[in-house]
Amino acid sequence: MALENLQPASVFKFFEEICSIPHGSGNVDMISDYLVKFASDRNLDVTQDAEKNVIIKAPGSKGYEDKEPVILQGHMDMVAVKEPDADIDMTRDGLKVTTDGEYVWAEGTSLGGDDGIAVAYCLALLDSGDIPHPPLEVVITTNEETGMYGAAAIDLSGLKSRKLINIDNEEEGVFIVSCAGGARVYSELELPREKVSGLKCRILVRDLLGGHSGEMIKCGRGNANIIAARTLLDALSQTGVNLISIKGGVADNAIPSMASAEFIIGADKEDDVKKSVGTTLEHLKAELEGKDDNVDISFETEGEVSDEEAFTLYDSVRLLKLICVYPDGVQAMSAQVEGLVETSLNLGILKTDGNKVTIEQSVRSSVESSKAFLIDKLTCIGEAFGAKVSVSGRYPGWKYNSKSELREHMVSVYRKLYGKDPKVMAIHAGLECGLLSEKIEGLDCISIGPDMDDIHSTSERLSVKSAANVWDFLKACLE
Ligand SMILES: [Zn+2]
Incomplete structure (x- = not known):
């Protein structure tokens, strides 16, 4: 295990497992089945649809059973690019993940920290017995990178939550609250x-x-x-x-x-x-x-x-x-x-x-x-x-919600943890939050994530410290 000495150990354990399964956009069957098996092995309620989207539901932890549920969301596919001379078939082989303790990257290929880190956070939460959290509805979509096809097709009518934390941003301390629509x-x-x-x-x-x-x-x-x-x-x-x-x-x-x-x-x-x-x-x-x-x-x-x-x-x-x-x-x-x-x-x-x-x-x-x-x-x-x-x-675009309870809560948790305000931003790029917001009336959304550089390229790297910070922040928000 290349990442076994990194903290948080559970997050990096699942991240490395995800990296061992090929999951470029359009090649998501294996990763989707892996998520279904993960949930079944833990007796969690899981559904997989024709687009291979996976929804996993978990009850609240002890004392949190009756709290308002929260949706955690990310995408399971990655942009699979490799250097011309890299000896790897990304449709069949796992990534050669490596670290210097400060960053994690993959030898000769993209890393898929976008958005594997979101999936790793979700699995680490679902796997732990001792992290306090409300009932969770984990939504992992497919083929985001090639056109948000999973999010476009997914049926969210079975979800109870009206609050969604999307973990597909690449800058710690930045909360995305609105994005552009496109075509x-x-x-x-x-x-x-x-x-x-x-x-x-x-x-x-x-x-x-x-x-x-x-x-x-x-x-x-x-x-x-x-x-x-x-x-x-x-x-x-x-x-x-x-x-x-x-x-x-x-x-x-x-x-x-x-x-x-x-x-x-x-x-x-x-x-x-x-x-x-x-x-x-x-x-x-x-x-x-x-x-x-x-x-x-x-x-x-x-x-x-x-x-x-x-x-x-x-x-x-x-x-x-x-x-x-x-x-x-x-x-x-x-x-x-x-x-x-x-x-x-x-x-x-x-x-x-x-x-x-x-x-x-x-x-x-x-x-x-x-x-x-x-x-x-x-x-x-x-x-x-x-x-x-x-x-x-x-x-569709994702409209700014001037009265977002979720945003207010997360801003106040951030302040308490770090003694400063996060950057609350709108972006001129697409996120799945727009499509998902259309499917749940009154959905309150926010998008966060740890620092990553050069995503979608072979120089992609994930900051270890930032991945740990966002993990702590996410846990504090859920608590
Ligand atoms: Zn992404």
Whole structure:
């Protein structure tokens, strides 16, 4: 056991067990069954649904049997990423968990502290005989990271509690009390190809910072997909551009840091286009100064081609203009919460597949009507350019509750323990609290969690001290 000397021992024991079971999003059967077995072995009431969500109920501890029940909630899936040379199959192998006493991480892969630590806290509580707590309803959802599919489908009608502590935040001392809703918008264009002759070229937009499209959108970083389209749109003043393909980005909710395009220009236009690309890059360097300083665009030629299949000039221009015309980035700031982005969007993925180009955007807003209007706007613009626009993965925002007993209680416990106030915050990112709040009338929610760095990446690490602090805090709140 790599973590056996860490405190709290019970929490890290279960955390290590969870890490030994593969549980990337979409691969949750084993972890879900493990949770069911954990509960059955302890004679706890447990249900597992078709989405593999697990609900475990436990009576209150001695003297707390008649207290108001509380929901503890987290998600069992993790973002499974590994370094290219890591010798591990994350669909079948457990993680190589390790520690230096200060942090816990996994060798060569993400750790899944997000959100394995929540599951470990819940199991440690349910397993202990001596921690005072009210009746518990533990809700562990699936496939949060790929679109909150578990939370969207879960049936909570059998729960008695009206108070929910979500343990899916990554900063100790920060209580999340409101989050944005979102949706994914797909624009598909069918573009005819024709045989084109000329000089085949390629641009590569790279070295942008990227980042999570919720947290980082307010930083004004460059979007590689849009920069690629803009670069070619600029080049159109020099020559015709027949696109062969354009692609970039890895997820709708990540600001793309890299994009590329292949295209054909007039055979004698190399110098003109090279100059044009240089000018676009100069403009971008100036615009992104202090926001995304390393932006780079490389331009390469691959020699003359004849009769190469490429999109017609008209359709190439139609696509490039659509990408550039779409709004992107911050659309509105909150007037109630200083510094909070209210509405934003991110053109996360651009891909070419035969004659079809798909544009994928992630839309967020803490105001439902603004989210709906932004989706309408994208639909209108897309359709005006001949795209087929569809929407999926809609999830509701989580509205700030001005009279939250749960928040008041937890703030006062925090003050008593640490002699200072926690940071109570709204975020411009999604949490399951929005979906869950829709399912229980009058649900009072809060989101907390221990310090974690670089979640969703191979540098993810969990602070041992912070995991212990949040454990103590959680126990004090339940008591
Ligand atoms: Zn999470």
